[in-house]
Amino acid sequence: MPRTRIKICGLTRPQDVRAAVELGADAIGFVFYPPSPRAVSIDQAAELAALLPPFVTAVGLFVNPSREEVQAVLERVPLQLLQFHGDESEAACAGHGRPWIKAARMRPGVDLVEFSASYPRASGILVDTFVEGYGGGGKTFDWSLIPEGFGRPLVLSGGLDADNVAEAVRRLRPWAVDVSSGVESGKGIKDAARIAAFIDGVRQADG
Numbered sequence: 206m207p208r209t210r211i212k213i214c215g216l217t218r219p220q221d222v223r224a225a226v227e228l229g230a231d232a233i234g235f236v237f238y239p240p241s242p243r244a245v246s247i248d249q250a251a252e253l254a255a256l257l258p259p260f261v262t263a264v265g266l267f268v269n270p271s272r273e274e275v276q277a278v279l280e281r282v283p284l285q286l287l288q289f290h291g292d293e294s295e296a297a298c299a300g301h302g303r304p305w306i307k308a309a310r311m312r313p314g315v316d317l318v319e320f321s322a323s324y325p326r327a328s329g330i331l332v333d334t335f336v337e338g339y340g341g342g343g344k345t346f347d348w349s350l351i352p353e354g355f356g357r358p359l360v361l362s363g364g365l366d367a368d369n370v371a372e373a374v375r376r377l378r379p380w381a382v383d384v385s386s387g388v389e390s391g392k393g394i395k396d397a398a399r400i401a402a403f404i405d406g407v408r409q410a411d412g
Contacts, residue, residue, distance in 0.1 A: 215243030
């Protein structure tokens, strides 16, 4: 099996970025959604992104942004991948000159194949737990909602932590896993020991 990629999302502090990189994260996520407790300003994100070494991807998370809001971030922050978590159309996601992924908010009745077909230019589909508002709320969803042989790069999110990520990887074999609250000691405050345990769980599942 290929190695499962790991994204640590919602980082707000330099020491957390350094820890995630040193422990082996493949991607770091910065939240540009002001209602989130993990949101960062453009200035903060630029400082944090400058800490990333080569081959660690800087990802920007947006929720229903205007084109101008995304472009303002891109002028200052060297994002390599965009992540859209709202109700954005294919055209809205694709209009920024960067690769992007689209989040599907999973609950009974969501047809992931049909959802995916609406975003043919997405580099992958991220599956997260449906909650009121946006974001997964640190809760898992019913993984059986993901069809076997989905056929596109799948990023698994929603309530993952060191206790369940190995089972998730073994069962679903996603292209990548995405964690935020599952490696925190407080909202927006990452814990290096929890990051290490999470990454170790993924690697054990990879074999």
